[in-house]
Amino acid sequence: METLENRGYLLTEQVNPNSQNLDELTTLELVDLFNQEDIQTLKAISSARQELAQAIDLTSESLFKGGRLFYIGAGTSGRLGVLDAAECPPTFCTPPELVQGIIAGGTSALVKSSEDLEDKPEDGAAVMAQRNITVVDVVVGITAGGTTPYVHGALAEAKRRGATTISISCVPSEQVKIIADVDIRLLTGPEILAGSTRLKAGTVTKMALNILSTGTMVKLGKVYGNRMIDVAVTNRKLHDRALRMIQDLTELNRDEAGLLLEKSGRRVKLALLMHWSGLEGEMCDRLLNDHQGNLRSALLASHKL
Numbered sequence: 001m002e003t004l005e006n007r008g009y010l011l012t013e014q015v016n017p018n019s020q021n022l023d024e025l026t027t028l029e030l031v032d033l034f035n036q037e038d039i040q041t042l043k044a045i046s047s048a049r050q051e052l053a054q055a056i057d058l059t060s061e062s063l064f065k066g067g068r069l070f071y072i073g074a075g076t077s078g079r080l081g082v083l084d085a086a087e088c089p090p091t092f093c094t095p096p097e098l099v100q101g102i103i104a105g106g107t108s109a110l111v112k113s114s115e116d117l118e119d120k121p122e123d124g125a126a127v128m129a130q131r132n133i134t135v136v137d138v139v140v141g142i143t144a145g146g147t148t149p150y151v152h153g154a155l156a157e158a159k160r161r162g163a164t165t166i167s168i169s170c171v172p173s174e175q176v177k178i179i180a181d182v183d184i185r186l187l188t189g190p191e192i193l194a195g196s197t198r199l200k201a202g203t204v205t206k207m208a209l210n211i212l213s214t215g216t217m218v219k220l221g222k223v224y225g226n227r228m229i230d231v232a233v234t235n236r237k238l239h240d241r242a243l244r245m246i247q248d249l250t251e252l253n254r255d256e257a258g259l260l261l262e263k264s265g266r267r268v269k270l271a272l273l274m275h276w277s278g279l280e281g282e283m284c285d286r287l288l289n290d291h292q293g294n295l296r297s298a299l300l301a302s303h304k305l
Contacts, residue, residue, distance in 0.1 A: 011170065011175060012195065013194070013195050016037070016194065018036070019193070022192065034192060038203060040200060041188055041207060044187050051184045052215075058138065058166070059212065060215075060219035063098065063216065066136055068097060069085075069098065069100070070101075071100070071140045071142060072142065073150075074105070074109075074117065074150050076197060076205075077197075081103065081142050082101030083101070084101065084209040088213060089232065092217045092228065092231075093232045094217075094222075104118045119149050120150060121156070124150040124157070128157040135163060136163075137164070138164045139165050141154055142167075142209075143168075145171060146171040146176030155167060155179065155180055164182075167182070168186065169186070186205065186208060188200035227248075227249065243258055246260060260274065263281065265281075273302065276302075
């Protein structure tokens, strides 16, 4: 019989003393306990602020050089990575290959449990080879308990290939060693339901990924002020948002904003540069390309023409 490692020492596997009578609580008490425990997620993010900032800087530098961002994980961790990657194209108009989510077991594991597939480090290494990871890429290994062999295998292979590696886990470094260029530890304590890391660990991981991807896109010039000026205008809601953005930033009325948006090919960033610079779309497009898509830099350059 195979000898199983006792993982009870891990912070994410421990029993939460505040919820030992979980099945005896009233519904309102249950909700209040969740609310109280979730406060730990904000504290964990605050404690990891330096590592998160370093991760953003390294990721944006790599993407500026033509690299890609990969999230890799299993179970809840893998699903969260795939979710964040999937939301980048509509939010920031990025090509789908720029930010990619990889989950052990592939697409079917998004809707069906496949946690047994996380135990093979060689599978994690193999997927790094399949994606042709290089020195300009960034690989973020997500493992709440810090021990997932699939993620460790991927990080080791990515590092061997010269990629920038980042780990996100919810256990202290003295419990589990993870070899990565940036080691993000999000310590939210034992779960209300012992070992169920889809709870606080999942919540804090989603928060960290929000910060990492959004912060990176800000650095890449995908944002002007606090507006998502690279939004993909693909439905009525996003069309309305694009029009309101142009109206707010230019003081044009809605009809004028609509004409400008159409003239730019429904590209908010291009529409704004055309309006502010007075230049034609082709010249503005060239300016944006010359300045890696950064609207502020392109606008400053247009003043010198």
